Amino acid sequence: MNTDILEIGADGVDAAAVVERIRKIVDEKIAAGAYADARIAAAERTNLAQLKNDEQFAGFYLQCLRDAVYVDISDFEIRERRARLAPLLVRLKKAIWSLLKFYTYRLWSQQNQVNGLLVTGLESVDEKSSEKIRALEARVAELEKRLAALEGRPAGEPPGA
Amino acid sequence: MAAPRSIAIVAPRYPEGETVGGAETLLRRLAERLAAGGLEVAFLATCARDHFTWANEWPAGRSEVRGVVVHRFPVNADRNVPLFLARQAAIDRGETLSRAEQLEWLRHSVNSDALLEHLRAEGARYDRVLAGPYLFGLVYHAALLHPEKTLLVPCLHDEPFARQPVIREMFEAVRGGLFNSEPELELAARLLGFDPRRGAVVGMGIEEFEADSSAFARRRGLRAPYVFYCGRREAGKGTPLLTDYVRVFRERTGREIELVCAGSGPLDAAPYIRDVGFLSESEKREAMAGAVAFIHPSLLESFGIVLLEAFMAGAPGLVRAGGTVLRRLCERSGGGLWFRHYPDFEAELMLLMDDPALRRRMGAQARAFVRREYGWPAVEARLRRALEEL
Numbered sequence: 423m424n425t426d427i428l429e430i431g432a433d434g435v436d437a438a439a440v441v442e443r444i445r446k447i448v449d450e451k452i453a454a455g456a457y458a459d460a461r462i463a464a465a466e467r468t469n470l471a472q473l474k475n476d477e478q479f480a481g482f483y484l485q486c487l488r489d490a491v492y493v494d495i496s497d498f499e500i501r502e503r504r505a506r507l508a509p510l511l512v513r514l515k516k517a518i519w520s521l522l523k524f525y526t527y528r529l530w531s532q533q534n535q536v537n538g539l540l541v542t543g544l545e546s547v548d549e550k551s552s553e554k555i556r557a558l559e560a561r562v563a564e565l566e567k568r569l570a571a572l573e574g575r576p577a578g579e580p581p582g583a
Numbered sequence: 584m585a586a587p588r589s590i591a592i593v594a595p596r597y598p599e600g601e602t603v604g605g606a607e608t609l610l611r612r613l614a615e616r617l618a619a620g621g622l623e624v625a626f627l628a629t630c631a632r633d634h635f636t637w638a639n640e641w642p643a644g645r646s647e648v649r650g651v652v653v654h655r656f657p658v659n660a661d662r663n664v665p666l667f668l669a670r671q672a673a674i675d676r677g678e679t680l681s682r683a684e685q686l687e688w689l690r691h692s693v694n695s696d697a698l699l700e701h702l703r704a705e706g707a708r709y710d711r712v713l714a715g716p717y718l719f720g721l722v723y724h725a726a727l728l729h730p731e732k733t734l735l736v737p738c739l740h741d742e743p744f745a746r747q748p749v750i751r752e753m754f755e756a757v758r759g760g761l762f763n764s765e766p767e768l769e770l771a772a773r774l775l776g777f778d779p780r781r782g783a784v785v786g787m788g789i790e791e792f793e794a795d796s797s798a799f800a801r802r803r804g805l806r807a808p809y810v811f812y813c814g815r816r817e818a819g820k821g822t823p824l825l826t827d828y829v830r831v832f833r834e835r836t837g838r839e840i841e842l843v844c845a846g847s848g849p850l851d852a853a854p855y856i857r858d859v860g861f862l863s864e865s866e867k868r869e870a871m872a873g874a875v876a877f878i879h880p881s882l883l884e885s886f887g888i889v890l891l892e893a894f895m896a897g898a899p900g901l902v903r904a905g906g907t908v909l910r911r912l913c914e915r916s917g918g919g920l921w922f923r924h925y926p927d928f929e930a931e932l933m934l935l936m937d938d939p940a941l942r943r944r945m946g947a948q949a950r951a952f953v954r955r956e957y958g959w960p961a962v963e964a965r966l967r968r969a970l971e972e973l
Contacts, residue, residue: 462835472903
């Protein structure tokens with residue numbers, strides 16, 4: 423990370439400026455999808471209460487969740503680390519898997535469907551509420567501007583300032 | 584206003600030669616400093632040693648410890664613990680309790696009628712009563728015996744217990760409060776309508792020390808850089824988040840870093856997590872001095888003694904943005920960074936690992952800040968001023 427901007431004045435490090443700069447870089451990387459990672463979604467499990475106030479993070483978290491939400495139900499390479507009986511054990515495991523696949527596939531594909539629908543639902547709620555907030559903010563700004571004009575003060579200056 | 588000459592300090596326990604809660608340690612240290620400064624200081628506590636059982640383990644009576652007269656009184660035997668726990672759980676769930684139920688919660692919390700009787704009878708002897716932390720029945724009842732001379736040392740957190748109307752009443756009734764940090768005083772104003780003019784920020788002094796930054800890693804055979812945490816390991820302190828973040832950091836970045844945890848409580852088992860248990864004071868300081876960063880993932884701190892100790896050791900801090908007190912310490916000192924979520928954490932830890940010069944400068948700033956603001960001379964001056972002016 424570029425630390426040139428971290429030198430604030432001759433005497434020392436301005437921690438707030440460092441954090442601000444890091445946040446800017448991180449927010450750009452989040453927008454670019456650099457942290458869309460199921461492991462991060464899992465690691466944030468104890469931080470959700472803190473994240474709920476961060477508007478931008480909700481989108482990011484949902485992105486991580488989208489990545490984490492599907493259970494892998496595809497076929498996989500069956501191995502055996504005990505060399506002596508490996509061929510026999512691999513054949514046995516393959517037989518067990520072929521018997522179970524029919525049952526687990528049905529189970530997990532339904533689970534994946536539910537998970538996917540839940541995330542889609544959450545994303546849609548998030549999108550709609552964000553849109554609504556943006557529209558309300560624009561309306562408030564417009565009303566403030568009109569009020570300021572009526573009171574004859576510059577826009578942006580609070581009443582009574 | 585005349586300077587007080589005689590002070591009583593009320594706390595649930597008197598920490599003697601053992602590790603107990605930070606609030607009680609803080610009160611003991613303030614008591615010792617006031618006594619060393621020539622004031623008459625009586626420390627009034629229960630006979631309990633264990634904060635789970637509250638069994639009377641110390642003998643009741645009077646003793647003198649480092650210039651402080653310590654009076655110990657038995658914890659009431661008639662506590663209805665199941666009722667207390669039921670009320671406490673209801674508060675924790677965010678339920679609204681009637682006034683009678685709130686008073687029941689305090690009545691069956693830790694109390695000592697003998698201590699209150701002493702304070703009632705001898706109250707005139709004391710010019711000021713310092714009482715804390717805020718959420719114990721003992722402190723509530725003691726504060727209301729002589730509210731006109733009581734200064735709370737609340738160690739306040741933003742938690743459901745602090746929002747109970749009876750707690751607000753206590754803050755309104757007393758003469759004033761001594762707080763550990765500006766954010767704590769601001770929290771009292773916001774949460775309890777406490778008038779900041781009746782409060783003062785005092786805190787606790789941190790002893791100055793030097794520590795060898797390579798000794799801990801050498802002694803413990805640590806080859807990789809490490810981050811350090813010291814304290815109780817529990818959800819409330821944020822340690823599950825810390826272990827999760829370090830695991831994901833290692834997986835995503837491929838960087839070799841270990842997490843060294845001192846203290847007690849459950850901890851994930853992983854090859855890169857070193858549980859070193861309780862450390863001696865000198866080894867703890869060395870561990871702090873050699874760390875890439877001291878990580879304090881707690882959100883509910885009213886002071887952050889251990890972060891200030893790490894600052895004194897020259898370690899930069901890494902704390903959560905939502906932990907107002909710890910973040911403010913990092914902000915004011917320039918000695919630490921704060922993260923909102925994992926992506927911030929990853930970027931900040933990478934920065935500290937990759938830029939030793941920055942790390943050293945932040946550590947130096949942190950140390951200078953603690954010496955200036957939390958050296959004993961500064962704290963004592965704030966304490967004396969508060970006792971005279973409040």
